Amino acid sequence: MPHAPFIIASFVVTGVGISWLVISSYLAMRRAEASADELRQQP
Amino acid sequence: MRRRVMHRFANPARFLRIAKPLTPWLLWLGIALTLGACLWGVFFTPTERLMGDTVKIIFVHVPAAWLGMGGWTGIAIASIVQLVWRHPLAGVSARAIAVPGATFAAICLITGSIWGRPTWGTWWVWDGRLTSMLVLFFLYLGYIALSNASSEKGDTSRVAAVFGIIGAVNIPIINRSVIWWESQHQKASITLGGSSIDxxxxxxxxxxVAGFSLLFGALVLMRMRTALAEMRIEARMRRMADY
Amino acid sequence: MKPKHQRLLLAVIAVFALLGAGLIAAAALREEASYFYTPTTLASANVAPGKAIRLGGMVQKGSIVRAADGVSITFTVQDKDKTQKVAYRGITPDLFVEGSGVVADGRLGPDGIFVADSLLAKHDENYVPKELADIDMNSAEHTKDTLSK
Structure with missing residues (x-):
């Protein structure tokens, strides 16, 4: 059985999973902190 | 005295002073180490005696498995701290671990399945190790549902904490599964006594493993910061509504 | 729906997910036990030919014979006391080598040969580069000793 597809598939799955985690966590954090700071500016 | 030490980090403002500069360091170092290790593993390691090149899957499968299990251990410890000391950040950190932990458990299951097809001859078997790892993934889903359903404070958040502690029974089961049951999965290669990996x-x-761990730390910090910011917004809204 | 009811519903879902996972695991492990044989238990169990069972053991050294067609093989599964001859047609897993563990799904033929539909090969806990293992390519057992030398 050729090995390359299995190796590529594993690394792609891992890459997609971790990228999704990092990007979604980062965007959620930036959005939440921005609106928290914005609220603080208001009197 | 210990109470004082515990509560020094209980203050969210103090925690944020450390967490904010720490996040980019953990994140970039984690990304660099993970990418470096994967490139090293894929292109610069020899083929294995029996498995051939599929051995390279180990460089994502094993770190994902360890962090999937380590994540739940973290949830259990944070839940104990939350219940016993009422540490205000403990619950926040336990919740922050859940989604990354579940994702790493899923990555472990999927890459393991992909690895099993050419080497074992099957995508899946219901042996002790694979089944208990799948149970861990379901536990994460249950914990995420529970903690989403409960508010940040009060009784309902304690239900999630209790679930986190009880679910930790599964962690030693995963670890011992290859010894307790005659299983398809091989026994541990890396133990305290040494390693049978070249x-x-x-x-x-x-x-x-180091890269994945740093990334995991960065993810948990980011998610904790999100939760804290949302709590600040909520508190502010409540105060504004009171006027 | 009130938030409190929503929470309750989710808690119930979580409990059911947990129970379901546990039941699947228990059922799988029990089913596994009921039709798993080693050469020794198979020899004494008097299993009817044609009944689907699972056979596990070690691949006997020097027993793998590959037919000229390239896909048919025969080999012998052994445990401590007994052996069982197995026939299989298909691609073998990478870890299927003499001296290592194997689990075969299939049935006993009338001639006493076990006809396997699928083969599962087991890995041991050793990971060894190919160049280091050229001492004895067919032995999966000796690597630990070779490594520690």
Whole structure:
């Protein structure tokens, strides 16, 4: 059985999973902190 | 005295002073180490005696498995701290771990399945190790549902904490499964006594584990910061509504 | 729906997910036990030919014979006391080598040969580069000793 597809598939799955985690966590954090700071500016 | 030490970090403002500069460091170092270890593992390690090139899957499968299990251990410890000391950040950190932990458990299951097809001859078997790892994934889903359903404070958040502690029973089961049951999955290669993995694979594997761990830390910090910011917004809204 | 009811519903879902996972695991492990044989238990169990069972053991050294067609093989599964001859057609897993563990799904033929539909090969806990293992390519057992030398 050729090995390359299995190796590529594993690394792609891992890459997609971790990228999704990092990007979604980062965007959620930036959005939440921005609106928290914005609220603080208001009197 | 211990109470004082515990509560020094209980203050969210103090925690944020440390967490904010720490996040980019953990994140970039984690990304660099993970990418480096994967490139090293894929292109610069020898083929294995029996498995051939599929051995390279170890560099993502094993770190994902360890962090999937480590994540739940973290949830259990944070839940104990939350219940016993009422540490205000403990619950926040337990919740922050859940989604990354579940994702790493899923990555472990999927890459393991992909690895099993050419080497074992099957995508899946219901043996002790695979089944208990799948149970861990379901536990994460249950915990996420529970903690989403409960508010940040009060009784309902304690239900999630209790679930986190009880679910930790599964962690030693995963660890011992290959010894307790006659299983398809091989026994542990890396134990406290040493390793039966050749140096050529072991060194990049540890670099990969380090990279995944730093990334995990960065993810948890980011998610904690999100939760804290949302709590600040909520508190502010409530005060504005009171006027 | 009130938030409190929503929470309750989710808690119930979580409990059911947990129970379901546990039941699947228990059922799988029990089913596994009921039709798993080693050469020794198979020899004394008097299993009817044609009944689907699972056979596990070690691949006997020097027993793998590959037919000229390239896909048919025969080999012998052994445990401590007994052996059982197995026939299989298909691609073998990478870890299927003499001296290592194997689990075969299939049935006993009338001639006493076990006809396997699928083969599962087991890995041991050793990971060894190919160049280091050229001492004895067919032995999966000796690597630990070779490594520690």
């Amino acid at each position: 140096q050529a694979y072991l060194v990049p594997l540890f670099v990969s």
